[in-house]
Amino acid sequence: MPRPGVLEELALLVRTPRYRHLLGVRLAGQAADGAFQAGLASLFFFSPERQATPAQVAFAAAVLLLPFTVVGPWAGVLLDRRPRRSVLGLxxxxxxxxxxxxxxxxxVGAGDAVVGALALAVLSVNRALLAGLSAALPRVVVPGRLVIANAVTPSAGTVAAGVGAAVTVAATAAAGTGGDADVVALLAAAGGYLLAGALALRFPRGLLGPDPGAVAAGPRGTATAVLRASARDVLAGVAHLRERRAAAAALGVVAWHRWAFGLTTVAVVVLCRTTLAGGDAAAGLAALGVLLSAVAAGAGLAAVLAPWGARGRVNGWIALCLLVAGAGQVAVGLSTSPAVLAVAAAALGLGGQGAKIGVDTVVQRSVDDAYRGRVFTAYDLVFNVSYCLACGAAVLLVPADGRLGAVAVALGAGYAAVAVLLAGRRAVAGSAPAR
Structure with a gap:
């Protein structure tokens, strides 16, 4: 029997009720993420009274991501030992x-420390929930449609986040940065989170996994006993990842991309705040909004192209996406033209999201369901730690005007080197069960 074409597979996917349900949870939550993060960007980077130097931008970005490096491993145990439906909903x-x-x-005019602490809590929970969504996807999609599901689902989430951010940035810029506009942005995000939680809790309790035996085997007893058992679970997840070389290599791709992308993000925020806007906070925020929209558009294009590109060798598709991202990286560093920067941002969105689609598929096919929560949490740890390390490097590498120059060329060469290494690896086979 001939294999269905991409469009037929897509039609079958979107007609799957449980998949549409999980997609709704992701879209609501990530649109809210975009609004929330745009509100924070307006508050911390584009308030008229603040001067966004590379060091300040890098420090703020790193602080907002570091907490997940502490809570992440334990979140992975939770995703493998408790119903994922409850974790996503609550x-x-x-x-x-x-x-x-x-x-x-x-x-009420609370200080930056209070607002920042609450933001840290929101973003820490966020990363655990994204890991949970990825771990749950093979439970609602048949194995043969994982590539197209990974093309549509995270990409649609990225587009939703970009739209949420762009709309919030536009509204904030129109209202004037800071003050009531930032309050409205956070309240809008709260509404999106509420909707995502309500949708997640409508799933049957055991549908998203893990299997009942894994839930029953969760650590119990005193707090110390639970902590020790959870630590053993974390180590078991790391050992499982070591045995799955394809998944480990895929995480290496993520580590490089996030490091390069993090460095570039700091540079772009500084570039928008200084060079492109001449110090005008509102104009800088508007310029950043345009680039965010371009990244979202590129991610959306990745969702369209990936089912065709990744239909054969997934590693070859990932390598091609890395080359596209590398070209965008070079253009961002060498030009200050708004049009060129928008095209380069779209290339980064296309290449980065396209590579992530392939990486997600490799990890889902390589990893057993009983370990999937922990492995996807390790995935997110790599995602965030690499970004935080890039923020540290940005203090040394990003100039005061945000122009990366030769650094961007080196980053582009790095993308090309990773692509060549990956293209020579054998593609992963196999899949995980869906329900």
């Missing part, structure tokens, strides 16, 4: 409460 409801508290803190 986690999003918790984020809604925290976002409302952040808005309230802003409204």
């Amino acid at each position: 986690g999003n409801l918790l984020r809604a409460v925290l976002a409302v508290c952040g808005a309230g803190a802003l409204a």
Whole structure:
């Protein structure tokens, strides 16, 4: 029997009720993420009274991501030992409460420390929930449609986040940065989190995994016993990843891309705040909004192209996407033309999201369901730690005007080198069960 074409597979995928349900959870949550993060960007980077130097931007970005490096491994155990439906539902409801508290803190004039602490909590929970969504996907999609599901699902989430951010940036810029506009942004994010939590809790309890035996085997007893058992679970997840060389190599690709992308993000924020806007905070925020929209458009294009590109050798598709991202990286560093920067941002969105689609597929096919939560949490740890390390490097490598120059050329060469190494690896085979 001939294999269905990409369009037929896509039609079958979107007609799957459980898949549409999980997609709705992701879209609601990530649109809210975009609004929340845009509100934070307006508050911390583009308020008129703040001067966004590379060191300040890098420090703020790193601080907002570092907490997940502490809570992440334990979140992975939770995703493999508790119903993922409950984790996704209650986690999003918790984020809604925290976002409302952040808005309230802003409204009453609380200091940056209070608002920042609440933001850290929201973003820490966020990464655990994204790992949970990736771990749950093979439970609602048949193995043969994982590539197209990974093309549509995370890419649609990235586009939703970009749209949420762009709309929030536009509204904030129109209202004037800071003040009530940032409060509204956080309240809008809370509404999105509330919707995502309500949708997640509508799943049957055991549908998203893990299997009942894994839930029953979860650590119990005193707090110390639970902590020790959880630590053993974390180590077992790392050992499982060591045995799955394809998944480990895929995480290496993620580590490089996030490091390069993190460095570039710091440079672009500084570039928008200084060189492109001449110090005008509102104009800088508007310029950043255009580039965010371009990244979202590139990610959307990746969702369209990936089912065709990754239909054969997944590693070859990932390598091609890395080359596209590398070209965008070079253009960002060498030009200050708004048009060129928009095209380069779209290339980064296309290449980065396209590579992630392939990486997600490799990890899902390589890893057993009983370990999937922990491995995807390790994935997110790599995702965030690499970005944080890039923020540290940005203090040394990003100039005060945000122009990367030769550094961007070196980053582009790095993308090409990783692509060549990956293209020579054998593609992973096999898949995980879906329900």
